[in-house]
Amino acid sequence: MTNNPQQTARVGLFFLLGMALIWVTFETLSGGKLWFKDKGYQLVAGFDSLKELKTGDDVRMAGVKIGDVALTRLAGRRAEAVLRIDSDKRIKADATATIITQGLIGTGYVSIDLGSEAAPVLPAGAEIRTAATADLNTVMSQIGDLSRKLEGALGGLGSALNGDSRQPGLLQKVDAILAENRENLSRTTANLQQITDKVNRGEGTLGRLLHDSRLHDELLAGVAELKQGATQARGFLANAEELVAEVKRGRGTLGALVYDQKAADDLKASLASLREVSEQLAQGRGTLGQLLKDDSLVRETRALLKKADRAIDNLDDTGPITAVGVVANGLF
Amino acid sequence: MTARLLAWLPNPILQVLHGTGSALFLLVRSLRHLPSLPRQFGRFIEQCHLIGYTTMPIVGILSFFIGSVLALQSGHAGENVGYKQFIGALVGLTMARELGPVMAAVLLAGRVGSAIAAELASMKVYQEVDALETMNIPPERMLVLPRLAAVLTMMPVLTIMADLVGWFGGAIVAQYTHFISIEPASYFANLRQYMDFSDVLNGLIKAEIFGFTVVLVCCHIGLNTRGGPREIGASVTRAVVTSLILILVLDFFVTKALM
Amino acid sequence: MPAANSNSPLPGAAPAVGVKVEGLAKRFGTFEVLRGVSFTVQPGEIFVLMGPSGSGKSVLLKHLVGLERPSAGRTLVASHDGADPATRERVRMALVFQAGALFNSLSVYDNLALYPREHRLGDEAAIRDRVMRALQILSLENAVHKLPAELSGGMRKRVAIARALVMEPQLLLYDEPTSELDPVMSATITEIIATLRQRYQVTSIVVSHDRDLALSIADRVGILMGGQLVFLGPPADLRQPTDPRVADFLNPRIDLEHPRFKHLET
Numbered sequence: 001m002t003n004n005p006q007q008t009a010r011v012g013l014f015f016l017l018g019m020a021l022i023w024v025t026f027e028t029l030s031g032g033k034l035w036f037k038d039k040g041y042q043l044v045a046g047f048d049s050l051k052e053l054k055t056g057d058d059v060r061m062a063g064v065k066i067g068d069v070a071l072t073r074l075a076g077r078r079a080e081a082v083l084r085i086d087s088d089k090r091i092k093a094d095a096t097a098t099i100i101t102q103g104l105i106g107t108g109y110v111s112i113d114l115g116s117e118a119a120p121v122l123p124a125g126a127e128i129r130t131a132a133t134a135d136l137n138t139v140m141s142q143i144g145d146l147s148r149k150l151e152g153a154l155g156g157l158g159s160a161l162n163g164d165s166r167q168p169g170l171l172q173k174v175d176a177i178l179a180e181n182r183e184n185l186s187r188t189t190a191n192l193q194q195i196t197d198k199v200n201r202g203e204g205t206l207g208r209l210l211h212d213s214r215l216h217d218e219l220l221a222g223v224a225e226l227k228q229g230a231t232q233a234r235g236f237l238a239n240a241e242e243l244v245a246e247v248k249r250g251r252g253t254l255g256a257l258v259y260d261q262k263a264a265d266d267l268k269a270s271l272a273s274l275r276e277v278s279e280q281l282a283q284g285r286g287t288l289g290q291l292l293k294d295d296s297l298v299r300e301t302r303a304l305l306k307k308a309d310r311a312i313d314n315l316d317d318t319g320p321i322t323a324v325g326v327v328a329n330g331l332f
Numbered sequence: 333m334t335a336r337l338l339a340w341l342p343n344p345i346l347q348v349l350h351g352t353g354s355a356l357f358l359l360v361r362s363l364r365h366l367p368s369l370p371r372q373f374g375r376f377i378e379q380c381h382l383i384g385y386t387t388m389p390i391v392g393i394l395s396f397f398i399g400s401v402l403a404l405q406s407g408h409a410g411e412n413v414g415y416k417q418f419i420g421a422l423v424g425l426t427m428a429r430e431l432g433p434v435m436a437a438v439l440l441a442g443r444v445g446s447a448i449a450a451e452l453a454s455m456k457v458y459q460e461v462d463a464l465e466t467m468n469i470p471p472e473r474m475l476v477l478p479r480l481a482a483v484l485t486m487m488p489v490l491t492i493m494a495d496l497v498g499w500f501g502g503a504i505v506a507q508y509t510h511f512i513s514i515e516p517a518s519y520f521a522n523l524r525q526y527m528d529f530s531d532v533l534n535g536l537i538k539a540e541i542f543g544f545t546v547v548l549v550c551c552h553i554g555l556n557t558r559g560g561p562r563e564i565g566a567s568v569t570r571a572v573v574t575s576l577i578l579i580l581v582l583d584f585f586v587t588k589a590l591m
Numbered sequence: 592m593p594a595a596n597s598n599s600p601l602p603g604a605a606p607a608v609g610v611k612v613e614g615l616a617k618r619f620g621t622f623e624v625l626r627g628v629s630f631t632v633q634p635g636e637i638f639v640l641m642g643p644s645g646s647g648k649s650v651l652l653k654h655l656v657g658l659e660r661p662s663a664g665r666t667l668v669a670s671h672d673g674a675d676p677a678t679r680e681r682v683r684m685a686l687v688f689q690a691g692a693l694f695n696s697l698s699v700y701d702n703l704a705l706y707p708r709e710h711r712l713g714d715e716a717a718i719r720d721r722v723m724r725a726l727q728i729l730s731l732e733n734a735v736h737k738l739p740a741e742l743s744g745g746m747r748k749r750v751a752i753a754r755a756l757v758m759e760p761q762l763l764l765y766d767e768p769t770s771e772l773d774p775v776m777s778a779t780i781t782e783i784i785a786t787l788r789q790r791y792q793v794t795s796i797v798v799s800h801d802r803d804l805a806l807s808i809a810d811r812v813g814i815l816m817g818g819q820l821v822f823l824g825p826p827a828d829l830r831q832p833t834d835p836r837v838a839d840f841l842n843p844r845i846d847l848e849h850p851r852f853k854h855l856e857t
């Protein structure tokens with residue numbers, strides 16, 4: 001009944017030690033965030049599928065944990081993850097959230113990219129942009145298929161651009177045309193004299209065209225830009241070859257381009273356009289030559305130059321393949 | 333209706349139901365005396381000493397080796413698969429969520445549960461319990477309540493020690509085994525990356541449930557011993573076996589419930 | 592000797608209680624131990640219950656303190672039902688168990704101090720006073736700090752009685768207090784029982800097969816055989832028993848020519 005004081009002290013010490021250890025563990029593992037958890041603010045991210053994402057998974061920005069998944073739910077025809085973001089972390093409006101499946105046995109997390117510096121900050125409760133990514137399983141099942149597709153596509157691209165033994169490729173053709181254009185252009189200049197004569201002789205339809213002094217400049221500029229486009233296309237080709245090599249080496253860096261069906265479709269469409277361009281180039285050698293023989297051609301040339309302008313403007317944002325496609329489509 | 337149903341049940345099931353019911357009644361009768369707990373501080377400390385302090389060494393030794401062997405086995409299995417770097421998380425989570433509480437409870441059953449059953453069975457057989465009753469001292473108040481309070485106080489302490497010792501055991505093995513050789517810093521970094529205090533808390537809750545059940549069951553079986561001294565041994569065996577079964581069965585359901 | 596003083600373990604303030612047993616029957620499974628036992632014990636009386644081993648004497652005592660529930664009939668202690676646990680709170684009853692039932696993990700002192708401590712009957716000093724007084728009455732001062740395992744059989748019985756005394760009971764039940772003791776110790780215990788009653792007017796029921804005890808201190812005697820009372824009356828009536836079973840029980844003849852166990856076999 002009466003305890004000796006030593007026993008009481010031992011039990012007390014033992015208990016305090018235990019509590020201290022629990023506290024230390026708590027501080028180490030949760031950084032004291034369990035009970036006084038930073039409430040933060042919430043963002044909504046909609047996906048086709050949340051895959052293996054579950055409540056409590058990390059939200060990371062550039063690999064640093066900035067919050068966690070507070071809730072997962074179905075909202076109509078899509079799945080939504082409610083993300084709890086630490087209150088001191090700002091997310092830019094153009095930042096994109098993707099679901100990352102981590103390794104073979106790891107769990108998923110939501111990765112948010114930094115976004116651009118200039119973009120406004122997302123307010124609490126806002127919806128964040130998302131991008132679908134294939135999870136590991138899908139990748140595994142599709143990778144063979146994809147690499148086959150990719151190889152075929154890029155092989156086609158290569159032959160389209162460079163040509164093979166039988167046929168010259170697009171680039172050769174473009175080069176050739178540009179070389180010829182120099183001649184054609186001088187011919188154009190020479191013919192302008194004829195046009196002046198014709199205008200003097202009262203053949204008025206072309207008059208307006210000739211009064212429009214910008215035509216010549218535009219033509220020159222257009223050709224220069226076309227040339228630049230060709231250089232860029234060549235640069236792209238080098239990149240594409242590298243790409244193919246990388247895919248062949250089995251690197252996963254192709255990322256979205258490889259896995260995204262839309263990108264693949266774009267690629268296909270572009271290739272088709274390139275082929276078309278190449279055919280048309282082969283047939284249409286005389287098009288520039290016919291410029292002066294047909295009134296309507298002049299009008300078309302003007303429209304075309306505008307289109308080419310636009311296309312070249314777009315070049316920077318849309319990337320090389322589509323740019324070439326647009327240029328080619330616009331031209332022919 | 334119920335009586336009819338009960339009569340149809342096979343004997344072992346009937347016994348399980350009867351045991352569960354009367355153990356719960358014992359719990360209720362004990363909890364009725366909760367206000368008397370402060371007066372029984374001495375007994376509480378005595379039981380804390382037995383349940384916590386004297387059980388610590390064996391819990392420490394066992395969890396050290398459990399942690400070590402966890403690291404060893406997972407390191408061995410993961411060597412080719414390439415999840416070697418996850419040993420920290422693996423040992424950490426397994427110890428905290430599963431083996432820490434279960435080992436502490438199993439040792440509690442073996443070391444303390446058996447002692448409780450033996451003591452109470454002997455008190456029952458030698459009519460000490462009857463004597464208490466004639467003295468108008470409820471046995472639940474004096475014999476059961478302080479033990480239940482003590483186990484609730486000591487289980488978290490035992491479990492956190494089991495967890496930590498297990499983690500360190502794993503770290504040492506991970507560092508010095510040639511086919512693993514993971515630095516403690518990486519081991520613990522991995523452990524911390526994949527663990528949250530809620531994992532540890534989860535284990536502590538499990539341990540409380542196990543410990544409480546073990547003590548309640550052992551008290552119940554001890555106090556329900558009938559017959560002569562021979563029955564003391566039988567009661568001890570029954571108490572420990574029942575405790576072990578209950579720990580593992582409860583483990584499943586509690587784990588599921590806490591997920 | 593003066594009657595109870597204020598410091599005594601038995602102040603005598605609480606009145607002694609009467610006991611009534613009415614048609615008490617007890618069955619364990621199919622085994623009938625008691626079949627309709629009835630008797631009354633007056634307040635302050637010493638009632639000695641005798642009977643062969645296994646006749647159900649201990650079982651009967653357990654019914655009085657509520658450790659067993661009757662199959663039929665009932666027991667009344669100061670007109671409260673003995674089977675009702677609440678009776679223990681209304682009437683202080685002490686049972687001196689046949690085997691002592693001392694708390695083996697507690698010292699003699701703590702064995703005695705348990706009751707007053709648990710019921711918070713005064714501070715530690717008052718309890719000490721009370722315990723030492725009870726130990727003095729039974730000449731156990733030297734055994735205060737011993738554990739039950741370190742005591743002789745006679746001492747255990749006396750500690751058991753002392754522990755009952757500390758409760759200041761209104762009803763004291765002794766289960767074979769003198770068996771397994773040497774004749775001198777038996778006589779001592781017998782004297783103690785008589786003295787306690789004399790001093791404190793406590794109602795006492797003594798289970799015993801000790802003829803000398805019954806004849807010397809009993810106010811009335813009951814003899815239990817085969818689950819029934821075969822004798823109930825003053826000890827004087829036992830000197831010339833009419834019932835042959837009672838006569839044989841009290842004065843068994845040892846007949847080596849016709850041993851009893853041979854009769855039993857056939």
Ligand SMILES: Nc1ncnc2c1ncn2[C@@H]1O[C@H](COP(=O)(O)OP(=O)(O)O)[C@@H](O)[C@H]1O
Pocket residue numbers: 619624642643644645646647648649650651
């Ligand atoms: N709890 C019990 N369960 C079954 N039988 C019992 C129980 N208690 C006593 N008995 C039986 O009742 C009979 C009377 O026992 P008891 O009262 O102890 O005898 P005694 O008169 O020697 O004290 C014995 O035959 C004993 O076997």
Ligand SMILES: [Mg+2]
Pocket residue numbers: 648649650689766767
């Ligand atoms: Mg008996």
